[in-house]
Amino acid sequence: MNWTKQQLRTHIQVIQGEKPPTIVLQNASYLNHVLRKWMNANIWIYKDRIVYVGSKMPQNDEGCEIVDCEGKSIVPGYIEPHVHPFQLYNPQTFASYAAKRGTTTFVSDNLMLLPLPNEKALTFMKEINELPFSFYWWCRYDSQTKLQNEDEVFSDKMFNQFLDHPYVLQGGELTNWPQVLKGDDKTLHWMQETKRRGKKVEGHLPGASERTLTKMAVLGVDCDHEAMTGEEAVMRMSLGYTTSLRYSSIRPDLPKILEEMLALGVTNFDRVMMTTDGSTPTFYEDGVTDEVIRIALEKGVPTEDAYAMVSYNIARHYGFDHLYGMVAPGRIANLNILDNPMTPTPTAVLSKGLWVNDELEANVDWDRYDIKPYQFDWSITEEDLSQTARAGIDMVNSVITKPYRSEVDFGVPELSTEHDECFFSLIDHKGNWRISTMLKGFANNVSGFVSSYSNSGDLILIGKSKKDMVAAFNRMKELGGGIVLVEDGEVVCEIPLTLNGGCSTQPMEVVMEQQASLVKALKERGYPFVDPIYSLLFFSSTHLPYIRITPTGIVDVLKNEVLFPVVMR
Numbered sequence: 001m002n003w004t005k006q007q008l009r010t011h012i013q014v015i016q017g018e019k020p021p022t023i024v025l026q027n028a029s030y031l032n033h034v035l036r037k038w039m040n041a042n043i044w045i046y047k048d049r050i051v052y053v054g055s056k057m058p059q060n061d062e063g064c065e066i067v068d069c070e071g072k073s074i075v076p077g078y079i080e081p082h083v084h085p086f087q088l089y090n091p092q093t094f095a096s097y098a099a100k101r102g103t104t105t106f107v108s109d110n111l112m113l114l115p116l117p118n119e120k121a122l123t124f125m126k127e128i129n130e131l132p133f134s135f136y137w138w139c140r141y142d143s144q145t146k147l148q149n150e151d152e153v154f155s156d157k158m159f160n161q162f163l164d165h166p167y168v169l170q171g172g173e174l175t176n177w178p179q180v181l182k183g184d185d186k187t188l189h190w191m192q193e194t195k196r197r198g199k200k201v202e203g204h205l206p207g208a209s210e211r212t213l214t215k216m217a218v219l220g221v222d223c224d225h226e227a228m229t230g231e232e233a234v235m236r237m238s239l240g241y242t243t244s245l246r247y248s249s250i251r252p253d254l255p256k257i258l259e260e261m262l263a264l265g266v267t268n269f270d271r272v273m274m275t276t277d278g279s280t281p282t283f284y285e286d287g288v289t290d291e292v293i294r295i296a297l298e299k300g301v302p303t304e305d306a307y308a309m310v311s312y313n314i315a316r317h318y319g320f321d322h323l324y325g326m327v328a329p330g331r332i333a334n335l336n337i338l339d340n341p342m343t344p345t346p347t348a349v350l351s352k353g354l355w356v357n358d359e360l361e362a363n364v365d366w367d368r369y370d371i372k373p374y375q376f377d378w379s380i381t382e383e384d385l386s387q388t389a390r391a392g393i394d395m396v397n398s399v400i401t402k403p404y405r406s407e408v409d410f411g412v413p414e415l416s417t418e419h420d421e422c423f424f425s426l427i428d429h430k431g432n433w434r435i436s437t438m439l440k441g442f443a444n445n446v447s448g449f450v451s452s453y454s455n456s457g458d459l460i461l462i463g464k465s466k467k468d469m470v471a472a473f474n475r476m477k478e479l480g481g482g483i484v485l486v487e488d489g490e491v492v493c494e495i496p497l498t499l500n501g502g503c504s505t506q507p508m509e510v511v512m513e514q515q516a517s518l519v520k521a522l523k524e525r526g527y528p529f530v531d532p533i534y535s536l537l538f539f540s541s542t543h544l545p546y547i548r549i550t551p552t553g554i555v556d557v558l559k560n561e562v563l564f565p566v567v568m569r
């Protein structure tokens with residue numbers, strides 16, 4: 001946030017009584033994180049900034065909105081430190097929904113920006129901050145899949161431009177850490193460059209041993225959000241890591257982790273934060289950050305720590321506590337007004353000094369950044385679904401897959417519903433290449449299912465009937481991207497995703513309903529796991545074991561080897 005000299009002088013005039021504040025929150029009990037105390041004060045706001053917190057009221061209050069906060073509790077606006085803002089929702093729709101529940105600052109994954117020309121991505125990161133929310137980003141070191149043009153996307157130019165960008169706070173998340181340990185000096189170089197610029201490195205270290213965590217700390221990793229137990233969280237803390245505790249649709253571990261941390265005697269939460277890690281839409285029905293605070297309070301975490309873990313601790317970790325995470329002069333006016341400290345869903349929210357309500361405008365001209373509906377000037381036929389790779393993919397859960405050898409005859413137009421094996425293809429969204437194999441464990445009765453929502457943005461096709469798979473593709477093509485389920489030639493369910501095939505422009509509430517209908521339809525047809533949306537996202541993600549379908553081919557993750565390459569169409 002760069003206020004001009006003139007703006008800074010105006011802020012001083014407000015403090016001196018020469019100009020009125022825009023809003024005063026009078027008689028508030030607020031959480032002072034430096035003293036770790038609830039205190040009473042009048043909070044003066046001028047436009048987007050807190051200019052005074054203390055006992056005085058302004059002498060000049062002409063046109064100033066004075067809000068009586070007697071009996072209320074005020075805390076800093078919540079910060080989500082680890083957002084994947086493209087899980088069917090988009091950054092704006094997620095922020096608009098979260099802000100109503102008090103989360104107004106977002107540290108986000110740049111994965112959805114990688115397909116854009118660099119200049120567009122950089123402008124997007126700057127201009128999205130013209131919305132009444134605060135957006136920051138991370139810079140990935142790899143695509144967490146195997147792109148055909150990986151080196152082109154992850155060029156020196158891209159790294160320099162992203163890491164120099166004022167809204168990029170960290171490198172990572174470091175999903176390719178096994179390669180770094182095995183000698184990938186390119187990634188290590190960019191980790192060093194991240195640190196040289198005074199920015200953080202976010203890990204991605206599920207199941208890591210004490211030795212691995214030690215090595216990664218020595219190589220520069222500052223934070224990790226992959227602890228799944230209290231013990232793992234404490235191990236990270238004892239090794240000096242900032243530790244994010246996760247409550248997400250695929251890993252809702254927070255309640256258990258907190259119980260175990262408290263049982264292990266943890267009393268200092270200064271280097272702990274909490275995240276919902278890009279959950280799918282319906283997971284947010286009960287709240288966003290407000291929900292994780294509720295869980296922390298229920299588990300007996302002191303109120304001061306529960307709120308610090310979603311504001312002050314995060315702001316200090318990222319080095320922006322001069323702007324966020326405190327109710328103090330100079331900070332951006334992101335404030336949540338609560339009925340009391342035990343009810344973290346605010347009754348009123350200020351973001352950049354504006355009241356968050358239905359009237360608050362937040363529109364993005366996506367086209368300007370080349371984020372638009374997919375356009376297909378090509379088609380597929382049933383021949384495109386014929387087998388090209390012999391390594392079948394067997395689902396262990398929503399996101400983990402292992403190789404298997406299928407005994408089923410692939411050369412037929414339709415498979416029996418007596419078993420749980422389906423035709424499975426990944427097709428380039430530009431139509432140049434494809435790869436087809438078998439998928440086991442997805443469902444017995446899914447006939448034609450197509451998704452442009454995937455890690456790489458390419459098209460996933462799953463089903464028992466090649467005819468219905470082609471029909472689902474055709475409908476997805478008409479929509480300009482999306483997820484479509486077809487049965488006997490009829491569309492059963494669809495989610496239009498018109499922002500580069502991955503995000504909807506509809507409000508969260510609409511996308512939640514669409515997701516719920518789709519999940520219900522898939523479960524009725526035999527999908528046995530928790531989260532089919534994450535299955536779609538991660539089929540091509542090489543940060544998960546053991547076998548992945550990627551734009552270069554079917555990959556053995558542990559060996560980092562392409563088993564079967566894609567074929568040209």
Ligand SMILES: Nc1ncnc2[nH]cnc12
Pocket residue numbers: 084111144175277278537
């Ligand atoms: N590594 C990841 N990439 C994209 N979305 C995610 N959601 C949770 N983890 C993710």
